[in-house]
Amino acid sequence: MIDLIGIGLGPFNLSLAALLENQPTVTSKFFEQKGEFNWHKGMIFPHTTLQVPFMADLVTLIDPTSRYTFLNYLHTQHRLLKFYFLEDFEIYRKEYNHYCQWVAGQLNSAVFETTVIDVALKEDGNGLNVTVCEHGKNKIYTAKNLVIGTGSQPILPPFLQQIAERVPYQCMHTANFSENFNFTNIRRTDQLTKVLVLGSGQSAAEVYQVLFDQQFDENNEVKFQLDWMTRSAGFFPMEYTPLGLEHFSPAYINYFHHLKPITKANVVSKQDLLHKGISAHTIKAIYHKLYERSIANQEICSTITSNCELLDATLDSTRNNMISLTLRQHEQDSVFSAEYDCVIAGTGYKDVLPQCMGSLLSAIEYDQFEQPKINRNYTLAYKNHSKDTKDSGRIFVQNKETHSHGIGAGDLGLGAYRSGCIVNELMGKQVYDTEALQVFQNFGKFV
Numbered sequence: 001m002i003d004l005i006g007i008g009l010g011p012f013n014l015s016l017a018a019l020l021e022n023q024p025t026v027t028s029k030f031f032e033q034k035g036e037f038n039w040h041k042g043m044i045f046p047h048t049t050l051q052v053p054f055m056a057d058l059v060t061l062i063d064p065t066s067r068y069t070f071l072n073y074l075h076t077q078h079r080l081l082k083f084y085f086l087e088d089f090e091i092y093r094k095e096y097n098h099y100c101q102w103v104a105g106q107l108n109s110a111v112f113e114t115t116v117i118d119v120a121l122k123e124d125g126n127g128l129n130v131t132v133c134e135h136g137k138n139k140i141y142t143a144k145n146l147v148i149g150t151g152s153q154p155i156l157p158p159f160l161q162q163i164a165e166r167v168p169y170q171c172m173h174t175a176n177f178s179e180n181f182n183f184t185n186i187r188r189t190d191q192l193t194k195v196l197v198l199g200s201g202q203s204a205a206e207v208y209q210v211l212f213d214q215q216f217d218e219n220n221e222v223k224f225q226l227d228w229m230t231r232s233a234g235f236f237p238m239e240y241t242p243l244g245l246e247h248f249s250p251a252y253i254n255y256f257h258h259l260k261p262i263t264k265a266n267v268v269s270k271q272d273l274l275h276k277g278i279s280a281h282t283i284k285a286i287y288h289k290l291y292e293r294s295i296a297n298q299e300i301c302s303t304i305t306s307n308c309e310l311l312d313a314t315l316d317s318t319r320n321n322m323i324s325l326t327l328r329q330h331e332q333d334s335v336f337s338a339e340y341d342c343v344i345a346g347t348g349y350k351d352v353l354p355q356c357m358g359s360l361l362s363a364i365e366y367d368q369f370e371q372p373k374i375n376r377n378y379t380l381a382y383k384n385h386s387k388d389t390k391d392s393g394r395i396f397v398q399n400k401e402t403h404s405h406g407i408g409a410g411d412l413g414l415g416a417y418r419s420g421c422i423v424n425e426l427m428g429k430q431v432y433d434t435e436a437l438q439v440f441q442n443f444g445k446f447v
Helices: 011-020 070-076 080-086 093-104 158-166 174-180 202-212 250-257 261-269 280-293 355-363 412-427
Strands: 002-007 028-032 049-053 090-092 110-112 114-121 128-134 137-148 171-173 193-198 224-229 302-305 308-316 322-329 334-340 342-345 394-397
Touching: 002 011, 011 028, 011 093, 011 412, 028 114, 049 093, 049 412, 070 080, 070 093, 090 093, 114 355, 158 171, 158 308, 158 342, 171 174, 174 202, 174 342, 193 202, 193 334, 202 224, 202 280, 202 342, 250 412, 322 342, 394 412
Parallel strands: 002 028, 002 137, 028 110, 137 394, 171 342, 193 224, 193 342, 224 302
Antiparallel strands: 049 090, 114 128, 128 137, 308 322, 322 334
């Protein structure tokens, strides 16, 4: 029986796998259906960086002495001095992805091109049966524990999803932009092509940047009209001051986890700018582009509009698959329509348990909002609480606990901390000092 099986191998499960390399008494396998590690491949554009410092790598904030730190990666790549002279905390996404690939390539527990088909509790209640498709053949593993690291899924409004399924090169989520967008597929000869970017987060801003740089051909002729629209009140920067960042800390997790479910939901709904805003330097870069293009009062061939919510969308197959949109301006309370050849939507992501857990869903306890209850130690709560004991089929979750642990669930900086907590749970002792990451604030009452 394997001590731990991981489903998915994104940064968070990769972090856990790296930390477990130092624990030879714990056996583990991490299954990933892709052929290699790739983190948000569709959003690795030229010049794009992480929104967190390089110390938010896979291991540093819980084990700075690990051989899998980003600094050691730079050392092995003979790039450490170059990075030192760069004097920049935010690293390129392309290099972060390569760093993660470097780590994954050293882990014996990482298994790629393998799909987990089903997970079920063993009949004797001692562990789980995990069915996988490995090299075209189904195989059943038994595991004492499971950890889910399948990441979040991009979501589109239902009416856009229907269009995306019919014409994926004309309607897409920002997560699929690099793979699906090709101007030749949407180019019109009878009139100027129109492209719309939806959303006011970092992904939408970066897609807008990329498209802005592609708007004119080699003869300086405009190729397409580019518009950017959001239902939000504006295109605001992400909160990035030190006291605001302290919400991404174990102290805040401890505070948030003990709030009432209704209070948690209300708090999270008001914290968008702590994790969904645009980097200030990205906003400034976009403004510079707009200003430079407008010199001598030239047309910029782009509009930027806030307070406009998309209500509906239809596809007109009789007019080159033109996408007709119905929108409402919030503050004016006015409904209007618009037409585009291509819509790229930065409409967020959702946290869901993987389909392979279907047979287990009825055993999991849910809160009043039909979200799975997650214990402070990152395990799913069973309806039969006796199963939450050691060696009886614990299921850990990574980046699916925003509703229970707060907005830090998807933060790369807290990934190593959470992995350290899981290692401690697996070992039954404190291997990693999870109390070391202190902050200055008191988030609850104090005496």
